Amino acid sequence: MSSINIYTPTEEHSMLRDMVKDFTKTKVEPQAHDYNKEEKFNVELLKSLGEIGLLGITVPEEYGGSGMDTTAAVIAHEELSYSDPGFCLAYLAHSMLLVNNFSVNAGKELKEKHLESMCTGDFVGAMAMSEPDAGTDVLGMTTKAVKDGDFYSITGRKMWITNGCLDDKGTASDGVLVYAVTGENEKGRPELSSFLVTKDCPGFTVGQKIMDKLGMRSSNTAELVFENCKVPKSNLIGEEGDSLIHMMKNLEIERLTLAAMSLGIARRCIDEMVKYSKEREAFKKPLYKFGQIQKHLAESYAKYQASRAYVYQTAFNMGAEGTGDRKDSDGVKLVATTMAKEVADSAIQVLGGYGYVAEYHVERMWRDAKLLEIGGGTLEAHQKNIAMDLCNS
Numbered sequence: 001m002s003s004i005n006i007y008t009p010t011e012e013h014s015m016l017r018d019m020v021k022d023f024t025k026t027k028v029e030p031q032a033h034d035y036n037k038e039e040k041f042n043v044e045l046l047k048s049l050g051e052i053g054l055l056g057i058t059v060p061e062e063y064g065g066s067g068m069d070t071t072a073a074v075i076a077h078e079e080l081s082y083s084d085p086g087f088c089l090a091y092l093a094h095s096m097l098l099v100n101n102f103s104v105n106a107g108k109e110l111k112e113k114h115l116e117s118m119c120t121g122d123f124v125g126a127m128a129m130s131e132p133d134a135g136t137d138v139l140g141m142t143t144k145a146v147k148d149g150d151f152y153s154i155t156g157r158k159m160w161i162t163n164g165c166l167d168d169k170g171t172a173s174d175g176v177l178v179y180a181v182t183g184e185n186e187k188g189r190p191e192l193s194s195f196l197v198t199k200d201c202p203g204f205t206v207g208q209k210i211m212d213k214l215g216m217r218s219s220n221t222a223e224l225v226f227e228n229c230k231v232p233k234s235n236l237i238g239e240e241g242d243s244l245i246h247m248m249k250n251l252e253i254e255r256l257t258l259a260a261m262s263l264g265i266a267r268r269c270i271d272e273m274v275k276y277s278k279e280r281e282a283f284k285k286p287l288y289k290f291g292q293i294q295k296h297l298a299e300s301y302a303k304y305q306a307s308r309a310y311v312y313q314t315a316f317n318m319g320a321e322g323t324g325d326r327k328d329s330d331g332v333k334l335v336a337t338t339m340a341k342e343v344a345d346s347a348i349q350v351l352g353g354y355g356y357v358a359e360y361h362v363e364r365m366w367r368d369a370k371l372l373e374i375g376g377g378t379l380e381a382h383q384k385n386i387a388m389d390l391c392n393s
């Protein structure tokens, strides 16, 4: 089979996949078990992704990025998740939620100040949309920003923020793209703006590092607190009141790359299932000779391939812009994340007791897959969005 296909549409994509695969095998895989077990974020490893151009993968070259398209972002997330989805989530929070959003929506001056260091890894950051009392109902956010001379004053709390802190002591990351309410339109709906809040802004603190997560344990999740936090006016991203559109557009590439992470998880689980079912014997036969085990293998493979085609077709449609038809960015996440969890579940079943312990990897993949049905939009949110778009078009 040619190496040029919908999954690697050009030589450049093919080289990218080989490079990320090699990085994953040599650098990500060896640390995955320990960092997940200890709930530690490998920030140095994340920074080293800057050296191979992954942190600014979708950022134009003039700002220090790699200037690649949506398919490239999907390739990077698929490959990194093969070994450590938790680490990949930290990568996604930086490169897609912060950097891609900032690159598309911030003004030239602000980009000239920060974007290059975001691409090299000198600036590691996050995006804060969710709050303790507002997740799916994002317009219910209560964090407010009020203009005060040359500053905005931000007050509120953000919850579940990946890369919100760098370590167990709660050291803040270099900066966070924060959404806040800055007004109300004539229909009484909140108007959102977004700001780059850097770690030195007075009034910004890390509330807590959230511990004991089910999965994605090699990424840090934090609560962030803003108490009359003073942010220079120049850190406003785009125009005041425009950020609901920024958010909706960036959610598309976020959901697509979360779906891509599901592909890495599923492929790893299929590989582990195949290996084990050839090696392990029961009743004097390798496991793969049993019909019920064949069902796990065959259905996992076919479901993975179906999701993979949908993810890459959607990436192709989104092209260099990173946006397309919202039904499909919701759609790929709806099907691929559940597929990954089901495939990981099959893998645990095929490995029997060994599948239930960390040494065989698949139980971690199952725990990590579960987050993908919640973060970046719950399954129910995707169902609602797709149905509404289908019926209202």
Ligand SMILES: Cc1cc2nc3c(=O)[nH]c(=O)nc-3n(C[C@H](O)[C@H](O)[C@H](O)COP(=O)(O)OP(=O)(O)OC[C@H]3O[C@@H](n4cnc5c(N)ncnc54)[C@H](O)[C@@H]3O)c2cc1C
Binding pocket: 093, 097, 126, 127, 128, 129, 130, 132, 133, 134, 135, 136, 137, 159, 160, 161, 162, 163, 213, 216, 221, 371, 374, 375, 376, 377, 378, 379, 380, 381, 384
């Ligand atoms: C590990 C982790 C990392 C995260 N990283 C980030 C991050 O970096 N930045 C960030 O901003 N957020 C982040 N999040 C937050 C994540 O996006 C939210 O958890 C998610 O959007 C769901 O919001 P919620 O938890 O408030 O649940 P809720 O919105 O309260 O939902 C609870 C349940 O109600 C259902 N529900 C809600 N509304 C409806 C409806 N209209 N119809 C039917 N069912 C409904 C939901 O589907 C869900 O089943 C992260 C979360 C986790 C767990």
